[in-house]
Amino acid sequence: MDLTTTTTTNQITNCASCFNQINQDDAFCTSCGYPLKGSEEEQKNFIMEKNTKEIYLEEENRQIKKSGYALYYIAAATFLSGLILYGTSKNPEIKSTLLLVNTVLAVIYAALGFWSKWKPLAAIISGSALYALVFILNAVTSPLTIFSGIILKIFIVVNFVRGIQSAIRADKLRKDLNIG
Numbered sequence: 001m002d003l004t005t006t007t008t009t010n011q012i013t014n015c016a017s018c019f020n021q022i023n024q025d026d027a028f029c030t031s032c033g034y035p036l037k038g039s040e041e042e043q044k045n046f047i048m049e050k051n052t053k054e055i056y057l058e059e060e061n062r063q064i065k066k067s068g069y070a071l072y073y074i075a076a077a078t079f080l081s082g083l084i085l086y087g088t089s090k091n092p093e094i095k096s097t098l099l100l101v102n103t104v105l106a107v108i109y110a111a112l113g114f115w116s117k118w119k120p121l122a123a124i125i126s127g128s129a130l131y132a133l134v135f136i137l138n139a140v141t142s143p144l145t146i147f148s149g150i151i152l153k154i155f156i157v158v159n160f161v162r163g164i165q166s167a168i169r170a171d172k173l174r175k176d177l178n179i180g
């Protein structure tokens with residue numbers, strides 16, 4: 001009787017797609033889902049799909065960046081209008097308050113713009129909420145402000161909506177691509 005001893009070794013090697021360590025017994029990479037035991041075509045399709053997702057992710061990140069710039073822009077505009085109000089207001093008691101409020105708002109907008117690099121969804125939502133709140137408060141105290149710079153305001157709102165959508169899609173793509 002022929003006695004052959006087979007040694008089953010869990011040989012460790014790396015995934016062709018994500019380069020993480022894999023167990024050769026697995027049919028799919030546990031990190032990215034690459035079909036380790038799939039046909040050549042399945043493997044090629046997987047890589048192609050991954051490349052497409054990476055391109056989409058780049059596009060989403062570009063839109064997220066635009067929303068970050070919008071937050072910085074609003075910060076600068078808010079501070080500037082604080083200075084203008086301070087310079088033109090005839091009431092000495094409220095002019096300091098207006099400058100202070102606008103400066104605080106500007107700092108918050110700038111901080112949200114900075115934060116949007118790491119937590120875009122939370123930062124853009126917070127920025128939009130603050131922007132809406134300021135808009136409502138202005139509208140209540142002086143209704144004429146509703147229409148001042150209305151086109152620009154619409155642009156900003158559209159930018160924020162797109163930024164939020166992109167941040168959601170980017171989160172999903174990153175999850176699919178298994179990147180933090």
Ligand SMILES: [Zn+2]
Pocket residue numbers: 015016017018019020029030031032033034
């Ligand atoms: Zn993998």
